Amino acid sequence: MKFLKIFLNRIFIFSICIFLQMIWIIFAGRELWTHYSWIYPLMYIISFLVVLGLVSKDENPSYKTVWIIVILLFPMFGGLLYLCIGNKKPSRKIRKMLEPVMDEMRPYMILEDDVCDCLDPDKKDGLHYLSDLGYGTYLQTQCRYYSLGDYCYRDLLKDIKEAKRYIFMEYFIVSQGLMFQQILDLLKRKVQEGVEVRLIYDDVGSLTTLPYHFEKELEKMGIQCVVFNPFVPFLSVAMNHRDHRKICIIDGYIGYSGGFNLADEYINVKMRFGHWKDTGMRLEGKGVWNLTTMFLSTWNAYRHQDQNYLLYLPEILPPIQNDGYVVVYGDSPVDHEETGEHIYLNMINQAQNEIWIMTPYFIIDDTMMKAFLLARKKGVRVHIITPGIPDKKNVYHVTRSYYYSLMKAGVEFYEYQPGFLHAKMVLCDQRIATVGTINFDYRSLYLHFECNIMLTQKSVIQEISRDFQETFALSQKVTLSESRRFKGIYEAILRLFAPLM
Known part of the structure; x- marks a missing residue:
């Protein structure tokens, strides 16, 4: 058997x-x-x-x-x-599906409440660039930061229980287990209450974690489902382009995003590589609209059923005190704009004092390497936290192969000792932060569909800073002599082919 x-x-x-x-x-x-x-x-x-x-x-x-x-x-x-x-461009089929919907969505993307044009030039911090791409900058958005998926999960269940109109979910990995089963039971109950429930999951991300044609089972439960870019066993570049986003939207005014998928290891119920460190955000307010348009663009590429996207605006927004600016932004191989890389480079280049980074994978190109080296030359302190226990050994070898060259310039690397660090975060000068799904590797920066949340002048940045400091304390600082051992012939060969990983 x-x-x-x-x-x-x-x-x-x-x-x-x-x-x-x-x-x-x-x-x-x-x-x-x-x-x-x-x-x-x-x-x-x-x-x-x-x-x-x-x-x-x-x-x-x-x-x-x-x-x-x-x-x-x-x-x-x-x-x-x-x-x-070898071609990095998405297949003609994917472009044909997504481009018309993205063009159709463009007039709806930025609301009248967008405040980017009202900001002083010295406070824009790259927000104008995102505004030009259709990602509005909003006040009146309450932000809650989660230093672990375990903490986010409790709030996510509570918000799903209280949904009244709709629940939209989009995840790279959906895995059968305790976490997803509890969510699924709630979703079935909400369907019975008349709440519209939609789920997008990536077929390759969930290839080993869900049964074949699981979407048909969900449809029988009343849960509308889209399988993103179904895996076809054929030698083709189209399989490179995956939906790596993690999004949950509830009634248009509550949104979740971050590094965690719907699988037990993300809430530490299942131990795969030691303790799983991941981070994310809960947004409440106007800033959630960018998540909603991102989801609806992907959904309607596969099932064009929405004629008026404004129907998914929140009916009532709770009063929220203005506290800094929030921009949720996406990255897509379809739009010919390397948004994720540009935002990371902008944060590194504009740093005056320090820049802190958490990333599970660190596979960068010459442009990013030079940005770090130039930051060090102007006196910026650069601290980078990577996993202490890897989930992919070859990728881990490549990640470590970058240590020595950067450490000679004064960049500091730390490895998270309790287990695997899956968080993707950047904190610049204690005043600008981004949290989300975009890794420092070729796949995230050039091939995948991604999303991040940028925060500036928000009080929640203090919580992000505190989490960085606590994670530094749980991490082992890599010495220059140790980093020399990570540059061998094997690592050189792997690094040569790093863009294909």
Whole structure:
């Protein structure tokens, strides 16, 4: 029975399909090359043209370098391989689904309450850039910060119980277990009460954690469901683009986002890599609208059922005292704008005193590396916290390989000792912070659909600062002599192919 379960597993079946495709391609190639001698020069010409295209392409230099090396090492099929899986652009199908909805949504994205244009130039902190992209800046938004997913979970359950109109949820990973079962029981109850419930989950993120066609079971319960970019066992670049967002919106005026998915390890019910450290935010007020438009854009790309998006504005907003500014912003490979990277670079570049970072993965390009080095040259203190226990060993090797070069310039690295740190946060000069889903790696910055919350001049930043200080105390500071050991031949090879990880 155990072996039968393995053979019927979706991952196993899909792996076999991809393996058979690769075998077929190899044998078909050999047959062609045996009977048609002109195939040889054609493949070389294709590879040569691809390299020329890469050199002239407006592309991340590290990403281009990796593929040029691959093509030079395997000129016979390297160019063809790039054409199949190397292009970072989303597939035509995804663009065709999302672009019309994004254009349709654009007039609704910024409300009249947006205050970006009213700010003094010295207080904009990059908010004008986000406003130009359609992410409004709002006052009258209460923020609650969670230093652990465990704390957020309690409030999330309470808010779901009190929902009156609708519940929208969008997550990268949904896993069967205690956490999701309790949420699912509440969602079924809310459906019976007449509350509209919608759920989006990423098919690759949930590939091993949910049964095949789980969305059909949810629909039978009255929960509307979309599976983002369903995984197809075919060699294609389209599978690179995943919905990495974590969003929950309740009645339009309560919103949650952060690093935690709907799985037991995020609330430390299940211990996978020691204690799981994650962070997030609960928003209440006008700033939630950016989360709502983000969700509705993805939803209507798959199920175009909303004609008037303003119906999902909150009916009543509780009185909230003005306390700084909130901008929820997204990042998408469809809009040709590397928003997540630009915001991180802007925060590093504008730092005057110090910048603190928590990230589970640290795989950066030359632009980001230079930004950190320039920050150190102007006297900015840079402290970065990474996991003490990794969830992906090869990625951990690559992360550590960056330590030595940056530490020579005075950057300090700390490794979280109790377990795995999954938080994605930046705190600049104790006055600007961003919390969300965007990692310091190629996938988050260039391939995935992401979302973050930017806070400026908010009192909640003091809580974020306090959590940083407590996390530093639980972390081991890496010494320069230790960091030398993280730069070997193996790490160099992995780092060469880091943009493909």
